[in-house]
Amino acid sequence: MHAFRDLETAAYCPRKLYYRRRRPAEETPDRVARRRDLAFRYESLLADEETLREVPIAVTPTQFRSRLGSAKARLTESDWRGIVDPDGRDVLLAGRECRGVAHKVLAEAPTVSLVFAGEPPEQGVWHPQSVRLVAAAKALSWERETPVERAFAEYPAHGIVREVPLTTRRKAAYREAVRTADAIDGPPPRVDNDAKCAPCEFRDECGTRTRSLRSLLGGD
Numbered sequence: 289m290h291a292f293r294d295l296e297t298a299a300y301c302p303r304k305l306y307y308r309r310r311r312p313a314e315e316t317p318d319r320v321a322r323r324r325d326l327a328f329r330y331e332s333l334l335a336d337e338e339t340l341r342e343v344p345i346a347v348t349p350t351q352f353r354s355r356l357g358s359a360k361a362r363l364t365e366s367d368w369r370g371i372v373d374p375d376g377r378d379v380l381l382a383g384r385e386c387r388g389v390a391h392k393v394l395a396e397a398p399t400v401s402l403v404f405a406g407e408p409p410e411q412g413v414w415h416p417q418s419v420r421l422v423a424a425a426k427a428l429s430w431e432r433e434t435p436v437e438r439a440f441a442e443y444p445a446h447g448i449v450r451e452v453p454l455t456t457r458r459k460a461a462y463r464e465a466v467r468t469a470d471a472i473d474g475p476p477p478r479v480d481n482d483a484k485c486a487p488c489e490f491r492d493e494c495g496t497r498t499r500s501l502r503s504l505l506g507g508d
């Protein structure tokens with residue numbers, strides 16, 4: 289059974305998943321934990337600007353409150369209440385093919401919400417995160433024996449909450465990630481000069497060569 293994180297990694301880079309499996313599990317970095325904690329303080333952060341100035345947000349307090357206020361206005365009252373005060377927090381879910389932690393389980397519908405510490409795309413969610421959302425939703429669906437056709441993605445350091453429909457395309461990407469994870473029994477082929485490699489913690493042992501933008505353009 290695959291972990292949600294493994295399927296997210298498989299969608300990002302199969303070779304990265306191979307090397308991650310060879311390392312012991314690591315604790316959540318403090319920076320990530322502090323940002324995730326913001327997702328459980330929305331109401332107080334909207335109400336108290338002084339507190340907002342002291343927490344690890346990635347935008348200005350004005351931007352944060354504007355974005356989060358827009359999310360509150362866009363969501364239904366029951367969805368917003370579920371985001372602010374979820375039925376379950378850090379819930380371990382086990383489905384037919386995958387297992388992992390859902391940061392929030394909302395009783396309404398029901399559905400899940402995952403909290404991401406990084407930067408959001410301009411719209412929607414990043415592709416690997418979409419796979420992780422489908423995995424969590426499918427696990428909840430398996431446990432509750434009810435369809436789950438949407439999820440939420442939160443980027444609390446940016447004040448962003450997005451509803452994510454679990455479209456046919458997203459489910460197909462999840463299936464592809466499962467097949468990829470199933471097939472890994474040795475290091476997959478290297479990816480040469482891929483932008484994904486530069487920030488990867490396994491780039492040295494992986495052996496994938498990366499070049500600077502200048503070198504790609506013919507510079508020294």
